[in-house]
Amino acid sequence: MNDELGMRRRIRRRDFLDGIALTAGAALSSHLLGAFETEHIPETSPDYYPPVLTGLRGSHEGAFEVAHQVRDDKFWNQASTPADTSETCDLVVVGGGISGLAAAHFFRKAVGAKARILILDNHDDFGGHAKRNEFHQTGRMLLGYGGTFSIESPAPYSAVAKGLIRELGIDVEALQPALNRKLYGSQGMHPAVFFDKETFGADCLVPDPRRSVGGEEGQSTPGGDAWQEFMKSAPLTEAAKRDLRGIYETQTDYLPGLSSAEKKAKLARMSYARFLTDVAGADPQVVAYFQARPHPLFGLGIDAVSAQDAWGLGLPGFDGMKLEPGPGPGMNRDCIPNEEAEKYFFHFPDGNASIARLLVRKLIPHAIPGHSLKDLPTAKAHYARLDDGHSHVRIRLNSTVVRVAHEGDPQNAKQVEIVYVKGGKLFRVRAGQCVLACWNMMIPYICTELPARQRDALAKEAKVPIVYTNVVLRNWTSWKKLRVSSVYAPGGYHTHVNLDLTVDLGHYHSSRVPEEPIVVHMMRTPCKPGLPSYDQHRAGRSELFQTSFETFERNIRDQLSRILSSGGFDPARDIAAITVNRWPHGYAYEYNSLFDKFWLEGGEIPCEVARQPFGRLAIANADAGAYAYTDGAIDQAWRAIHELTA
Ligand SMILES: Cc1cc2nc3c(=O)[nH]c(=O)nc-3n(C[C@H](O)[C@H](O)[C@H](O)COP(=O)(O)OP(=O)(O)OC[C@H]3O[C@@H](n4cnc5c(N)ncnc54)[C@H](O)[C@@H]3O)c2cc1C
Numbered sequence: 148m149n150d151e152l153g154m155r156r157r158i159r160r161r162d163f164l165d166g167i168a169l170t171a172g173a174a175l176s177s178h179l180l181g182a183f184e185t186e187h188i189p190e191t192s193p194d195y196y197p198p199v200l201t202g203l204r205g206s207h208e209g210a211f212e213v214a215h216q217v218r219d220d221k222f223w224n225q226a227s228t229p230a231d232t233s234e235t236c237d238l239v240v241v242g243g244g245i246s247g248l249a250a251a252h253f254f255r256k257a258v259g260a261k262a263r264i265l266i267l268d269n270h271d272d273f274g275g276h277a278k279r280n281e282f283h284q285t286g287r288m289l290l291g292y293g294g295t296f297s298i299e300s301p302a303p304y305s306a307v308a309k310g311l312i313r314e315l316g317i318d319v320e321a322l323q324p325a326l327n328r329k330l331y332g333s334q335g336m337h338p339a340v341f342f343d344k345e346t347f348g349a350d351c352l353v354p355d356p357r358r359s360v361g362g363e364e365g366q367s368t369p370g371g372d373a374w375q376e377f378m379k380s381a382p383l384t385e386a387a388k389r390d391l392r393g394i395y396e397t398q399t400d401y402l403p404g405l406s407s408a409e410k411k412a413k414l415a416r417m418s419y420a421r422f423l424t425d426v427a428g429a430d431p432q433v434v435a436y437f438q439a440r441p442h443p444l445f446g447l448g449i450d451a452v453s454a455q456d457a458w459g460l461g462l463p464g465f466d467g468m469k470l471e472p473g474p475g476p477g478m479n480r481d482c483i484p485n486e487e488a489e490k491y492f493f494h495f496p497d498g499n500a501s502i503a504r505l506l507v508r509k510l511i512p513h514a515i516p517g518h519s520l521k522d523l524p525t526a527k528a529h530y531a532r533l534d535d536g537h538s539h540v541r542i543r544l545n546s547t548v549v550r551v552a553h554e555g556d557p558q559n560a561k562q563v564e565i566v567y568v569k570g571g572k573l574f575r576v577r578a579g580q581c582v583l584a585c586w587n588m589m590i591p592y593i594c595t596e597l598p599a600r601q602r603d604a605l606a607k608e609a610k611v612p613i614v615y616t617n618v619v620l621r622n623w624t625s626w627k628k629l630r631v632s633s634v635y636a637p638g639g640y641h642t643h644v645n646l647d648l649t650v651d652l653g654h655y656h657s658s659r660v661p662e663e664p665i666v667v668h669m670m671r672t673p674c675k676p677g678l679p680s681y682d683q684h685r686a687g688r689s690e691l692f693q694t695s696f697e698t699f700e701r702n703i704r705d706q707l708s709r710i711l712s713s714g715g716f717d718p719a720r721d722i723a724a725i726t727v728n729r730w731p732h733g734y735a736y737e738y739n740s741l742f743d744k745f746w747l748e749g750g751e752i753p754c755e756v757a758r759q760p761f762g763r764l765a766i767a768n769a770d771a772g773a774y775a776y777t778d779g780a781i782d783q784a785w786r787a788i789h790e791l792t793a
Contacts, residue, residue: 198281
């Protein structure tokens with residue numbers, strides 16, 4: 148079986164050890180030594196280029212061990228005195244994601260271009276979740292997104308966020324012709340559903356009756372032909388098929404006699420799964436069918452998403468319920484439709500890594516050559532220039548911050564001391580001010596001087612685990628033969644699988660004909676249905692940290708083979724490269740009416756308590772707004788800088 152799947156075939160990931168470049172070497176020493184030695188700076192090597200690393204990426208090995216030691220109280224008892232780098236900055240930013248990079252940009256605007264800024268990040272690449280996956284297949288560059296996919300948001304971008312996007316040279320409207328959302332449809336290819344034998348009794352690929360998902364154009368409600376094909380082939384019981392179609396077509400008011408507001412209040416307190424079975428009386432197979440539909444937004448299935456949110460997301464069953472437009476109390480922000488927000492969409496070939504790259508180009512122009520969006524996709528970042536002593540702004544990678552503390556009484560101190568680990572060694576820098584643009588739940592461990600109430604609130608913002616896998620296929624002829632462009636797999640290891648969204652920008656061109664190589668994107672959220680949301684995420688995080696690349700690889704090969712082999716796909720022959728972007732700490736947690744009482748009934752909002760400024764410290768990052776979007780990360784950066792500089 149291993150041979151058939153191609154487990155022993157040479158693919159590029161085996162040039163690396165679970166995503167760690169051999170040149171990036173420097174294993175963590177258990178004994179933390181002293182002095183800063185240039186030979187321990189892997190980024191200065193000419194071979195250092197993390198975007199091309201394959202295997203396990205995202206939270207890659209080497210990025211999280213120190214942080215986990217600090218969390219587990221196992222760090223300081225073996226740490227030596229930090230070596231002083233003798234650097235004193237105006238601002239240190241902890242975290243080099245879009246929020247941290249935007250904070251550096253806003254700080255310069257506020258205090259001047261000569262401000263000395265140091266950005267520290269624990270990963271081997273900048274951008275946080277905005278990571279670029281770069282592949283080279285038969286002489287051609289193929290780009291994928293390792294995390295954030297697109298400029299989009301359920302609510303309109305604020306004036307601040309729109310302003311920054313414009314300053315970076317991105318004109319969302321003018322860029323629309325670069326996207327081709329009709330390529331696959333024009334070739335007779337459509338979204339499909341894959342039923343797996345473990346969940347539904349048989350492996351079966353069936354056209355998705357909705358025909359429109361994932362940015363491709365089409366119809367969003369099932370039409371007659373689509374239903375006929377679906378009904379003929381789906382391995383569901385007759386009762387389940389009847390109920391499924393019934394849910395889409397029903398005009399029943401399941402809560403008669405209640406006002407719209409009363410209905411919303413009830414729907415906000417029950418899961419969509421319960422709505423389907425207990426209220427609409429649907430067959431349990433209908434629940435299994437819809438189970439993973441909200442995974443891409445919530446990292447949770449319909450057992451943990453409220454029926455009110457399901458209504459907002461456009462899931463079926465509500466047409467006859469006479470619900471007035473507009474959100475009811477407790478509605479998740481992802482589920483509130485907004486026309487203006489829907490139009491503000493753009494996908495770069497490497498996702499929002501392009502936004503991170505544009506920010507870096509603005510902060511350290513010589514690190515990313517070029518001047519326009521056209522030269523951006525193919526521009527190669529010079530990592531050795533990120534942390535250059537001649538630059539006012541420096542980005543120091545592979546650096547985990549372990550302590551942030553005022554020098555003296557926080558209200559009167561003149562400086563903040565920041566201690567970080569790089570290459571197994573401990574270093575200290577000083578700064579006039581510091582922005583914590585890292586993950587909220589890390590802050591209480593590194594900044595123990597914060598008030599206890601704030602530390603508790605920070606600890607509550609634990610993130611949503613999610614995996615974005617990119618697989619390079621030598622061609623997509625099997626997809627074409629099966630007339631499939633994307634797959635929803637409700638019981639699959641990855642629940643969503645799709646061919647890359649076509650975008651041509653500057654010298655970069657997406658795959659256009661089936662004989663060309665392409666990036667296939669696969670998404671997995673390791674949730675545990677039945678548990679409260681926080682517990683599902685905790686269990687998922689733990690699962691991700693324990694899953695080896697080999698397990699991911701076997702599942703990927705097996706899943707693609709089962710979906711596509713009737714179209715001639717051979718995993719051993721057709722897979723050229725695999726990158727698993729594993730994000731145990733993925734989306735910022737967004738509040739959920741089923742589990743967060745304050746969100747439904749009013750009360751203190753944890754992220755607002757958590758993000759209070761403290762002395763010379765301010766808190767940015769998407770968690771600070773409990774909002775998992777780029778505009779949120781930018782808005783929080785702006786607020787944090789405003790707090791420090793107003
Ligand atoms: C898989 C995925 C897909 C997404 N898709 C989209 C999308 O399509 N559109 C969208 O708008 N948003 C999307 N998001 C949300 C995305 O998280 C935000 O848009 C935004 O990129 C978050 O930026 P940030 O700077 O707040 O956080 P991050 O990008 O997480 O950056 C924070 C950085 O701080 C670092 N850090 C943490 N602790 C320390 C420490 N102690 N020392 C040093 N560094 C530290 C982290 O490792 C990280 O690199 C997605 C997120 C994920 C995970």
